[in-house]
Amino acid sequence: MNETLQLKVENKLRLASTLVIAGLGLQLLTFLSNHPLAFLAFIFIGSPLVLAGTVLYLWSLMTAHD
Amino acid sequence: MVPAAIALTMALAMVILLFPSSTRQRGGKILAFFPLFILPAVVGSLGGMEHLERSKQTQFCLSCHVMTEHGRSLGVDDPNFLPASHFQNHRIPPERACYTCHTDYTMYGDIASKLRGLRHVYVYYIGAVPQPSEVKLYSPYNNRECLFCHEGARSFEEGVSHTLEPEIMPAIKSNEMSCLSSGCHDQAHRVATLKDQKFWAPPQPQQ
Numbered sequence: 001m002n003e004t005l006q007l008k009v010e011n012k013l014r015l016a017s018t019l020v021i022a023g024l025g026l027q028l029l030t031f032l033s034n035h036p037l038a039f040l041a042f043i044f045i046g047s048p049l050v051l052a053g054t055v056l057y058l059w060s061l062m063t064a065h066d
Numbered sequence: 067m068v069p070a071a072i073a074l075t076m077a078l079a080m081v082i083l084l085f086p087s088s089t090r091q092r093g094g095k096i097l098a099f100f101p102l103f104i105l106p107a108v109v110g111s112l113g114g115m116e117h118l119e120r121s122k123q124t125q126f127c128l129s130c131h132v133m134t135e136h137g138r139s140l141g142v143d144d145p146n147f148l149p150a151s152h153f154q155n156h157r158i159p160p161e162r163a164c165y166t167c168h169t170d171y172t173m174y175g176d177i178a179s180k181l182r183g184l185r186h187v188y189v190y191y192i193g194a195v196p197q198p199s200e201v202k203l204y205s206p207y208n209n210r211e212c213l214f215c216h217e218g219a220r221s222f223e224e225g226v227s228h229t230l231e232p233e234i235m236p237a238i239k240s241n242e243m244s245c246l247s248s249g250c251h252d253q254a255h256r257v258a259t260l261k262d263q264k265f266w267a268p269p270q271p272q273q
Binding site: 009010011013014016017018020021023024025027030031034035036037039040042043047053054058 | 068069072073075076079080082083086087089090098101102103106107109110113114116117120121123125126129130184187
């Protein structure tokens with residue numbers, strides 16, 4: 001894999017990691033409270049962030065050999 | 067357990083964030099696969115299940131102040147007051163009092179119930195919150211919840227009022243005759259009457 005392509009993949013991995021960490025961090029915070037809003041934040045904010053990071057990671061794998 | 071797993075996944079993802087070039091080697095590629103794909107899916111599922119379990123707790127339901135009076139009604143000092151007598155005599159688990167009798171409420175019900183649950187959150191924070199006495203069930207209380215525990219119990223099956231006429235028991239079991247709204251066991255939460263009630267104070271555990 002050439003250097004330019006490798007750097008692009010690494011940038012996607014950085015972004016994917018950031019999204020996953022942000023989502024997981026929020027999910028972790030929701031466990032501090034036993035309240036409907038914590039549940040909704042877990043489902044509707046934390047989980048989509050993690051999902052976006054995971055999808056971006058998979059996309060970076062698929063485009064690594066373009 | 068679940069928070070620890072989430073923290074561990076975050077730590078591994080942090081390694082990829084700080085050292086993305088580690089994925090140039092085979093070992094790094096494998097390392098990235100876990101915190102960016104496998105572990106988030108696993109901890110997300112476990113976390114969702116944990117939240118669902120926590121939402122069955124009485125404390126969760128009573129965390130919205132609209133439900134405060136319904137929670138207070140569990141302490142009424144009157145054996146005929148149905149929710150209170152079930153709660154105080156541990157006929158239902160006190161820590162899961164609401165869910166035990168309302169098993170199809172909001173997120174535990176069908177899609178319409180789930181959407182209603184979201185609407186409740188919207189109304190709670192943005193809309194006009196109803197008075198506790200105005201909070202009503204959307205559909206008549208289902209005998210299924212009562213029969214889950216009482217069906218087959220001698221006190222229920224041989225109860226005088228349940229066997230007074232041969233058609234009563236089948237009507238109860240088929241949900242045609244409501245346990246609550248047919249004038250038999252209609253002392254449910256009745257939050258509008260709480261100001262006239264005496265309340266039971268549970269004994270404090272001794273040190």
